Amino acid sequence: MFTDTSVQEIEILIGKSQKAFEQYRQLPLSARAGFMRTIGEELEKAGDELIHIAMKETNLPEARLRNERTRTIFQLTSYADACEKGNWLDIRIDIADLQRNPIKPDIRKMLVPLGPVVVYGASNFPFAYSTAGGDTASAFAAGCSVIVKAHPAHPETSDRVSKAIKDAISRCGLPEDLFIHIFGSAPELGKSLITNHHIKAVGFTGSFTAGKALFDWANQRKEPIPVFAEMGSVNPVFLLPEKLKESADEMAQNYAGSITLGAGQFCTNPGLIIGIEGQDLDRFVTALGLAISQIAPATMLHKGIAKAYQQKKALALAQPGTSLVASGTAVPDNLKAIPAIASVHGKTFLTNPLLHQEVFGPYSLVIRCKNEAEMLEVALHLEGQLTATLMATETDMRNNKFLVAAVQDICGRLIMNGVPTGVEVCLAMHHGGPYPATTDSRFSSVGADAIKRFARPVAYQNWPDSLLPDELKNANPLLIWRTVNNELTNKEITA
Amino acid sequence: MFTDTSVQEIEILIGKSQKAFEQYRQLPLSARAGFMRTIGEELEKAGDELIHIAMKETNLPEARLRNERTRTIFQLTSYADACEKGNWLDIRIDIADLQRNPIKPDIRKMLVPLGPVVVYGASNFPFAYSTAGGDTASAFAAGCSVIVKAHPAHPETSDRVSKAIKDAISRCGLPEDLFIHIFGSAPELGKSLITNHHIKAVGFTGSFTAGKALFDWANQRKEPIPVFAEMGSVNPVFLLPEKLKESADEMAQNYAGSITLGAGQFCTNPGLIIGIEGQDLDRFVTALGLAISQIAPATMLHKGIAKAYQQKKALALAQPGTSLVASGTAVPDNLKAIPAIASVHGKTFLTNPLLHQEVFGPYSLVIRCKNEAEMLEVALHLEGQLTATLMATETDMRNNKFLVAAVQDICGRLIMNGVPTGVEVCLAMHHGGPYPATTDSRFSSVGADAIKRFARPVAYQNWPDSLLPDELKNANPLLIWRTVNNELTNKEITA
Known part of the structure; x- marks a missing residue:
């Protein structure tokens, strides 16, 4: 029913994803947040049809799927809120001291997006950890473009969710290739995604065997990239x-x-x-x-x-x-x-x-x-x-x-004194854990801190205020909590 | 002059390091900070003798080495300040909502230390990025035990600095094996350190070839571990x-x-x-x-x-x-x-x-x-x-x-409009960068954020206040800035 993408097509698509990333990264946090909320609206608009497609493909009961869609929309909107608030950017500012000998330079640090991200969704959460799930939401919030490989167990559900994301892109006037949806389960395809030099990170939920293969491919690249693979757990x-x-x-x-x-x-x-x-x-x-x-x-x-x-x-x-x-x-x-x-x-x-x-x-x-x-x-x-x-x-x-x-x-x-099932979507959640539960125990795949997986710090030294990103400007126009000269504050910097 | 440690001895030493870690991790942040400040005092007390040893071994001029020691002590004390302040723990608290259906559980997240860390110092900074340098200071602040392999280019300097650390351990009444100093340059030795299952992270500054070898060994372990290798740069x-x-x-x-x-x-x-x-x-x-x-x-x-x-x-x-x-x-x-x-x-x-x-x-x-x-x-x-x-x-x-x-x-x-030489030790510094400059672009090796390299989050769900670590208790006795129900605050939580 759905045609597999070829390795040749992948090359071209990733190039397009990179171009879309270049444009998307330049948008303000509010634009990212608005886009994510619009995806939520489109998922809601997909209505009963989407639920029925998922029921047919996953055998999951209707009530569970309705709850899971609600959760997925909550993820998108709560990560959007966090994205816009900007505290996740871990901003540190140390102001210049021109009296010191040698002069102490002005240095300002924040997280910047990594680049195009590949997401492999889970079969057991056709909404919440799949096409428009936690990994995709985190990557969009971080400022990255996303390529999702549809899970072979629910291709039609994935396709319908993909349409919701594409409609949101169109409504928000964003670059079309910000989100790319592909099909195929050949190992060469998976490898060609991971090893392409434009791809900068991977989100995965599934088996140890598959997650480990992605991790190894990513580490064997000329430029290794982070893989956030959640690979199962016996939860003692x-x-x-x-x-x-x-x-x-x-x-x-x-x-x-x-x-x-x-x-x-x-x-x-x-x-x-x-x-x-x-x-x-x-x-x-x-x-x-x-x-x-x-x-x-x-x-x-x-x-x-x-x-x-x-x-x-x-x-x-x-x-x-x-x-x-x-x-x-x-x-x-x-x-x-x-x-x-x-x-x-x-x-x-x-x-x-x-x-x-x-x-x-x-x-x-x-x-x-x-x-x-x-x-x-x-x-x-x-x-x-x-x-x-x-x-x-x-x-x-x-x-x-x-x-x-x-x-x-x-x-x-x-x-x-509780049960492990039930993963609350909140900032305090850590859905991660030491290997082999995941490939990187330092990051969570649930809660808005999951955004940080797809970003890295850059320090700007000696930049004039007018050229700095808004997040780092003296006036603090976005009202972000920032650590200025070792103290947390959401105030502006006065000279 | 110094005897190489054998692979058999390494096994035993790492076991001791693990035991020391078990004790050290239980101490309050103030004890870690006090210990780090004491190392600074001991380095100061090592006086001219230490400078002369380093001059002889490195050919670096006296003024430079005196400055570098001052910088090293500043690193230890400023990371100690950050450690004690606790903001680096990235605490998130979401309070229970017992009225919600289903009940929303109480979840509290903070960083916890990874375990014993291996540090390979740099030849070009015999103090600041060597035995008691940034990696060692970061690991101690994070709550980890440390094993340093002395740099073969300045073994006597390393040995003297090691004595300062050991004297600080003794003065603070800490477990003797919290810091272990070894010699040897055989590749088997390096590999036996990295592949031991008790070792949870590696700090390294040096060549691409050596850093890449550590990275590959670490990733090929049954349980891969993070390697923070800084491997050079042409700084365009x-x-x-x-x-x-x-x-x-x-x-x-x-x-x-x-x-x-x-x-x-x-x-x-x-x-x-x-x-x-x-x-x-x-x-x-x-x-x-x-x-x-x-x-x-x-x-x-x-x-x-x-x-x-x-x-x-x-x-x-x-x-x-x-x-x-x-x-x-x-x-x-x-x-x-x-x-x-x-x-x-x-x-x-x-x-x-x-x-x-x-x-x-x-x-x-x-x-x-x-x-x-x-x-x-x-x-x-x-x-x-x-x-x-x-x-x-x-x-x-x-x-x-x-x-x-x-x-x-x-x-x-x-x-x-500046020069790249001169790496300010401050929170806003990011001394890191995309591969191959380092093996992990998400972390800095300079500035107190370097502490985070040696920690990972754990979420505590449904714990009674009395059993929680002090950092997470309602009363906030350590006055840490924490994100409580999505808002940053340094206040206590009132029920």
Whole structure:
């Protein structure tokens, strides 16, 4: 239905993207923000038609897709607000001191856009982390042009969203090639995008294998470029003793919900639950198993994901020492995911790396540790994660300082007494985490700080005020909070 | 005189560094700051002895070394001030909204230290970018432990500075292994440092070849880590027509000084000067040549650097179409660098990549462009640089917008009507730049923002106030500027 773009066409398109970038970067922050809000309007205007296209392509329920579109529009408008406000530019100004010997020069620093950005959307969020999702919104806010490669699992949805962005470009009178939408899944195509010298950064959400390939290509370029790849996570949950004793049943209910939410197709799905053997853990596992067995299988995004879930679950359950605790009822539908809980001893887990891997779907593995020392051992052996959760009383926290530190070291977001699913779009969110959860633990892909991924600082030395960008002028016409001579202020600079 | 550390010892030392990190990270910002100020005091106390050791090892003049020590102490104390102030932690707080459906969770984000950091100092700054230099100071401020591999060109200086740091550790009652100092230049040693899983980041100043090797090793690890390598720069200077007409002679004098400053051994040394053919450029070149020919050869850091300068200069001058404009007087001393200016046509420069490379020493190449279009062409073909300079009137700037944009794209610091040598230590400084000037254009190695290189964000969700780090508590006991519900404030949060 959609024609793959050829490697030759890519070259030409990237050249056009670079030209559009040259024009777009010169516009004021308010123009970027206005454009992003207009995309939001166009997504709203796409109405029921867009929801129905996405339902057909993703099997996601209507209510979820309506919520996700609302979230996507919120991302665009809240990043637009942040963009216009300008605090993300990290402006530092040190004013000249002509009396000093040697003279202290005037230096003013701000973030500037990197250049054309390539975005690969996720299959599991056809709106919020796809064509007009968080990466695209961040890049536009930063002042970059964007090339999106449509996700092969929802090409029609992507095409319709692309039309909304193009309509916004047209309404705002921006260069047509500011946004370029292409199709194709050949590896050569992906590589030709990443290795083109005009491309300055990459946003990606998907599998470790694909994300790692992009990261390696980007680093092997003559001029390496940053890749922001979010590559999955098992989001470990640590059940500390006092909390477990107090609330085993309540936790089991909450976690049954979190594990099966959206057929378990969230990057923050809790895939590992770590507790210490004993009556309280038994009680939790029994309650969790009972709850899970009563949850009806839900339809997954597409056949490939459903099949991968079955295979990975079967492989995990076939590992020595791993036993099935509970499972939902089988149904004669290959697209449906039957939820399951398995269990393994800490010692076995520690020696089998396969059990550390994500089983994408409504599955979680309970790790039965023999004591707190073994629980710490497990935390120290886990790879980087988007989130980690401590189910703990204040006493538990004080009694387990090394564990808390070890858990912090492996994650980007550290939750107490909650579930990891649900990623709030706000400035304090850090949706990131140490490798291999992402390829760059220093940046978030959710919240307006995500804009910073597509910018770098430039210091302007000894420039006359009239030639400086408005953001750096003495008068501070944009009312940005700036650090002037080491003090934060939103006032103008008076000579 | 100093024994090389073995690969086996490295393993043990890194384990100790990790243990020291675990303790150090728990200390308040004020303790980190106090420690850094104490290092400054110890460097001061090292007195004339330290200066004399460095003079003997580096051939640098006494006044320069005294200034450099003062600068190093200023770095330590100014980064300590920034560390204690806490604004660099980029704190964002979004307060819970329990009325919302679903509930909006409380999320609070701040930077946390990465872990043990390896630092490779520079030969050309035995104090400011070496053992207790900017990288070490940044890492300590971020809350990391540090392992410094002594630069083989000044081991005794490094050892004496290391003693100052160790004395400061002892005075402050900090863990002994917070700072580890090792010797050795075998590649296996370097690799064993970078590839150890406890090491979380690398700071480096030196050659492209060495920096690139570290970058590749770091990216090929099971868990890739950031490498902040500063790898040299030719710091192009663009002479725009009106400015050149107005001030050819004055510019020639200033640039003769900048090119030969410190025997040309600065990473910001102006190695390329780009102008448009004509009388004004001729006048500039003649005056620059005359000034250079009168500057006495200065002693370089060591034989290796002096020999490399002679060879690279000879190779550059041997390129077709490249001619010598002027040279200092030859002297019978292999350690002395004879300053030189060469010249080449824009067209020839564009087709010969060798001429784009740095000749480390008092050498600069004048590129004679036939018109403004060719000058733009040169800008578009240059690689990433630490700095670029525009010698330009306001009219020149307005007449050459594409050139200005192209020049900004290749540099980290964009100077108007000045010289690139002289790197002010202040928050607005950006000492960085696109690859290959550095391996990460998003971070600076000078100024307190350099601290951020060794930290990453963690978001704390739903934590009770009593368990949060002080930096994030409602009461804001450290009086840090924080973004609370999207607004910057240094006030406490009242419920």
